[in-house]
Amino acid sequence: MATLELSRIHKTFGGTPVLHGVDLDISEGEMVVIVGASGCGKSTLLRITAGLESPTSGIVRIGGRDVTALEPADRDIALVFQNYALYPHMTAFENMAYGLKIRGVPRAEIRRRVEEAARLLDIDALLARRPRQLSGGQRQRVAMGRAIVREPKLFLFDEPLSNLDAKLRVQMRAEIRRLQRRLGVTSLFVTHDQVEAMTLGDRLVVMNQGRAAQIATPMEIFTTPADTYVASFIGSPTMNLLRATLEDGGAGATLAAGGSIRFAQPVPGPAGRPVIIGIRPEHVTPEGDLPVAIELVEPLGSETVMHGTLPGGEAMTVRVQGTAPVTSGIMPVSLKQHLHVFDAETNLRLHGLASA
Amino acid sequence: MAGALVKERGAAADPALRASRARQRRDRWMTHGILLLGVIIFALPIWITLVGSTHDVNTIGRGEVPLWFGGHAVENYVAAWSRGGEAVRNTRAVPAGIMLWNSLVMATLIATGKIIISLLSAYAVVFFSFPGRMAFFWMIFITLMLPVEVRIIPTFQVMVDLHLTDTMAGLVIPVVASATATLLFRQFFLTIPDEYAEAAKIDGAGPLRFFWDVVLPLSRTNIAALFVILFIYGWNQYLWPLLIITDTGLETIVVGLSKMIGRGDAQNEWNAIMATAILALLPPVAVVVLMQRWFVKGLTETEK
Numbered sequence: 001m002a003t004l005e006l007s008r009i010h011k012t013f014g015g016t017p018v019l020h021g022v023d024l025d026i027s028e029g030e031m032v033v034i035v036g037a038s039g040c041g042k043s044t045l046l047r048i049t050a051g052l053e054s055p056t057s058g059i060v061r062i063g064g065r066d067v068t069a070l071e072p073a074d075r076d077i078a079l080v081f082q083n084y085a086l087y088p089h090m091t092a093f094e095n096m097a098y099g100l101k102i103r104g105v106p107r108a109e110i111r112r113r114v115e116e117a118a119r120l121l122d123i124d125a126l127l128a129r130r131p132r133q134l135s136g137g138q139r140q141r142v143a144m145g146r147a148i149v150r151e152p153k154l155f156l157f158d159e160p161l162s163n164l165d166a167k168l169r170v171q172m173r174a175e176i177r178r179l180q181r182r183l184g185v186t187s188l189f190v191t192h193d194q195v196e197a198m199t200l201g202d203r204l205v206v207m208n209q210g211r212a213a214q215i216a217t218p219m220e221i222f223t224t225p226a227d228t229y230v231a232s233f234i235g236s237p238t239m240n241l242l243r244a245t246l247e248d249g250g251a252g253a254t255l256a257a258g259g260s261i262r263f264a265q266p267v268p269g270p271a272g273r274p275v276i277i278g279i280r281p282e283h284v285t286p287e288g289d290l291p292v293a294i295e296l297v298e299p300l301g302s303e304t305v306m307h308g309t310l311p312g313g314e315a316m317t318v319r320v321q322g323t324a325p326v327t328s329g330i331m332p333v334s335l336k337q338h339l340h341v342f343d344a345e346t347n348l349r350l351h352g353l354a355s356a
Numbered sequence: 357m358a359g360a361l362v363k364e365r366g367a368a369a370d371p372a373l374r375a376s377r378a379r380q381r382r383d384r385w386m387t388h389g390i391l392l393l394g395v396i397i398f399a400l401p402i403w404i405t406l407v408g409s410t411h412d413v414n415t416i417g418r419g420e421v422p423l424w425f426g427g428h429a430v431e432n433y434v435a436a437w438s439r440g441g442e443a444v445r446n447t448r449a450v451p452a453g454i455m456l457w458n459s460l461v462m463a464t465l466i467a468t469g470k471i472i473i474s475l476l477s478a479y480a481v482v483f484f485s486f487p488g489r490m491a492f493f494w495m496i497f498i499t500l501m502l503p504v505e506v507r508i509i510p511t512f513q514v515m516v517d518l519h520l521t522d523t524m525a526g527l528v529i530p531v532v533a534s535a536t537a538t539l540l541f542r543q544f545f546l547t548i549p550d551e552y553a554e555a556a557k558i559d560g561a562g563p564l565r566f567f568w569d570v571v572l573p574l575s576r577t578n579i580a581a582l583f584v585i586l587f588i589y590g591w592n593q594y595l596w597p598l599l600i601i602t603d604t605g606l607e608t609i610v611v612g613l614s615k616m617i618g619r620g621d622a623q624n625e626w627n628a629i630m631a632t633a634i635l636a637l638l639p640p641v642a643v644v645v646l647m648q649r650w651f652v653k654g655l656t657e658t659e660k
Contacts, residue, residue, distance in 0.1 A: 083551055087552060
């Protein structure tokens with residue numbers, strides 16, 4: 001167990017910058033999830049932490065010790081790979097024991113640790129099998145076991161669930177979380193799946209183009225996204241983002257689509273300042289004077305998601321409880337609550353929630 | 357039951373069914389006919405050799421080509437094994453036993469050496485990045501295109517300067533590096549996922565440990581397949597042993613066999629020659645048969 005500190009991590013691959021100075025502090029026993037679209041640099045950040053890549057500049061500290069120049073084996077970490085990377089010619093037992101064997105751990109101690117981890121993961125009956133004879137979920141467990149027996153300071157997960165089918169993924173997700181809590185090992189988990197991120201992490205790092213766009217708890221990220229990227233990345237269906245200009249005094253804004261909205265607290269800035277209004281589909285009030293031309297209705301049972309366009313062509317998604325009030329044509333809506341205001345140029349959030 | 361039912365219904369004179377049955381039968385005969393022809397073409401010379409090795413020297417000397425065994429098998433093989441074809445040999449006689457032993461040692465050393473060197477150089481080229489990595493690979497690769505005969509004179513000179521003529525080392529060393537095997541191992545290593553190397557790094561395995569514990573076991577079937585091919589390559593070496601060896605105690609069977617056939621007027625001991633040829637066939641056949649399972653696996657299967 002240890003803390004992890006990444007400071008000013010830069011990485012350039014052959015002249016192409018991939019990471020532009022990422023800072024991250026993880027406290028003891030915390031599970032932090034790095035989430036982002038593919039190519040945002042999240043895996044690179046993980047590999048730098050593991051020591052499989054070296055940063056162009058910046059410092060990695062594990063438990064307060066600078067490990068930037070150390071080999072992976074000397075960092076006291078364990079990494080669970082996306083494709084598990086189990087050695088195909090070794091049994092599950094040998095796979096889990098290999099790292100300990102190299103470190104010269106006594107045979108009896110290896111056996112004890114592997115069997116303990118196997119019991120914990122419910123794979124004690126499979127220890128004599130080769131990876132080929134295991135299902136995806138079982139391989140996943142063996143890969144986890146290999147990480148656990150090392151008793152490392154830090155667990156690293158590189159999208160370990162993305163090769164599993166949907167049902168197994170949900171199950172393993174819960175199991176990883178339970179295990180991590182129980183063992184209390186500081187963990188860094190990389191994924192592109194926002195549901196995985198929201199459910200697993202004590203805190204999330206939302207990465208966008210080599211930068212950490214926001215580092216906060218899942219709920220903070222959901223309720224007060226730092227910019228329009230985070231706002232649209234987290235939450236499903238995605239948040240509606242509408243162009244607008246600020247009204248005099250910042251108490252409201254005029255939508256590009258027509259009509260005006262009021263904020264509970266005024267937004268700073270001169271009249272006419274271009275802004276982006278964000279509102280989640282479930283926060284749109286399905287009555288009012290803003291006409292949405294409905295194009296597609298998705299009934300999901302307990303709720304209905306309606307996709308349409310505003311006058312002016314901007315897309316608008318509305319989520320209502322129960323069945324759809326209309327199935328086609330025009331549905332009038334209004335935007336009253338849970339408004340997010342972003343600067344139209346920098347895409348950054350202008351203040352806390354703009355209405356109660 | 358069900359089969360009988362189908363048969364009955366087929367017999368109920370469906371002309372299309374009968375036609376297709378006939379065609380299938382014809383196809384089967386055709387296939388077997390062609391295969392049989394192939395077998396005859398490949399096997400007949402060996403058969404003639406085998407049969408010829410059981411007759412006395414005069415039968416073949418008269419120009420007969422017997423197609424069935426004669427009664428002199430034992431004496432012919434004993435003579436070939438212990439004395440060699442001494443009657444007409446243009447040099448001194450060498451017993452087949454010694455020549456077989458020389459060939460066996462040479463072929464084994466060549467195959468083993470080629471595999472070890474190729475494994476290590478392919479490992480270096482694939483798993484490490486160092487300056488000039490691709491240049492080295494291409495230098496190895498390009499030698500593939502040069503036939504051995506092209507460099508045989510300079511190689512001979514080098515061996516003479518090193519005083520390695522008439523030694524086993526001189527026989528083996530010049531052919532012990534293999535561009536083909538290096539290329540094959542490289543292609544195989546490229547299919548090993550990077551994650552294995554990374555997992556090994558995190559497990560704390562150094563490069564040699566990773567090679568020994570992971571790469572080598574994964575290459576087992578490829579090594580076996582290559583061993584078969586390279587052993588036969590080594591066994592069939594002719595030109596180089598002919599040049600480098602003048603000491604008959606180191607003569608290999610393939611060279612010795614050709615020397616047994618006299619060019620003068622003297623009668624060749626065909627019975628002994630054919631017995632020696634059959635003996636020369638046995639070790640490569642044994643290697644193929646013993647390693648067949650691995651061999652086929654290595655060419656078709658990957659354990660990933």
